[in-house]
Amino acid sequence: MRPPLLAVAHGTRDPDGTAATEELLGRVWELRPDLAVVLAYVDVVRPALADVLATLHGDVVLVPLLLGTGFHLRIDIPEALAAAPHVRARIAAALGPHPLLASALADRLREAAVPADGPVVLASAGSSDPRSRADTAAMADLLADRLGRPAVASYLCGGTPTPADAVAALHAQGHREVAVSSYLMTPGFFARKAAATTGTVASAPLGAHDAVARLVLDRYEAACADRGGPAEERTGET
Template sequence: MAPVLLAVAHGSRDPAASASIRRLLRVVRSLRPELTVRCCFLDVAQPSLAQALAELSGRQPILVPLLLGTGYHIRVDLPAALAAAGLPPARLAPALGPHPLLAEALADRLTETGAPADAPVVLAGAGSSDPTALADTARMAGLLATRLGRPVTPAHLSAATPTPHQAVAALQAAGHPAVALATYLLSPGFFARRAATTPAHWTSAPLAAHPAVARLVLHRYDQARAATELTAAA
């Protein structure tokens, strides 16, 4: 029996955020209907990770973080939760980003806004005090730039600079009055509302249930499952 895909989202007080995560996982299930897919949250929303692990009734999970970068949750919280449950570290998949499939989703979301193909782009990530997470956002900006064929400026909605407001303003001051903002978030909520307040002419929606994100969730699951099987065989 295949391990359960236990998707671990950040969690939010905004019910629209949880709803968007559940829509994403419905797409994941449609792509691989034979796989058991469950969801939990690190904060605020329910079920918690501890609850979800307790409800597996002995079935082994693969934890797939629905997180876009390798920050504190990936490096500390999730490995600690696995250790507390007596599960090996290999059962934790990498963060979703950075990855070319996210560049595909981001490019599609920008196209949906009607932004022209030559508009300068700012990538608005959630932000972090963790330099690894900031580096991941910068790498994602590079992947999106490759996808779009034009430069992309990374920015951060919290804890670091430049902020999206600063990045958009800098591009406008440099002679680009019409700037596009790529919202590098999975779900609606506080940060998405903040991203929508910049003076950018076009602001994309969060990635949510984009099919490329669903394919990436399954790719990360497959990566971790292969690592687990390799460890078991060693």
């Protein structure tokens, strides 16, 4: 039997955000109905990761529904696993950066009917972790390649520039049309902040896009096969 896929999301108080996460996991299950798919959250929403781990035993592949290698992936998730010695988990890499996300972001921009030319500001939640910010910058490069026009990384908190500052800088350079690409998993507080960026049209968050669902499964398979070494085993032992 294949080990279950334990998807771990951040969590949001916005019910639309929770619904979007559940829809994404439903799409993952539709693509792989032979696979047990379990959902947990690291913050705000239940079921909490610790509570879900208490119901599991043996081998698990944990796939973070996170877009960068930040605090939750480096600290919170390993600590929860260390407190669950009955679980033998492999932790997959964060979802981003990845070309599949660039495809999903491009689709969301088209759905928002943003201008077909001009630069794009990639609006991420942000992080105090420089590795997470570097992941966002790499994602901006992938999006620029996908769109064939410039994409600038920005951070709604925990980094600079903010989306508003990035848009202002592009306007100062003479760009009249600037779009905001919401590099966020679901609707919620940060998505509303991105959408409120002055003088732009903002796309919707990634949500339950098929490319994101395929990426979740790709991360799962990579962790199972230990391809490329981003996953690491956590047995709960310290």
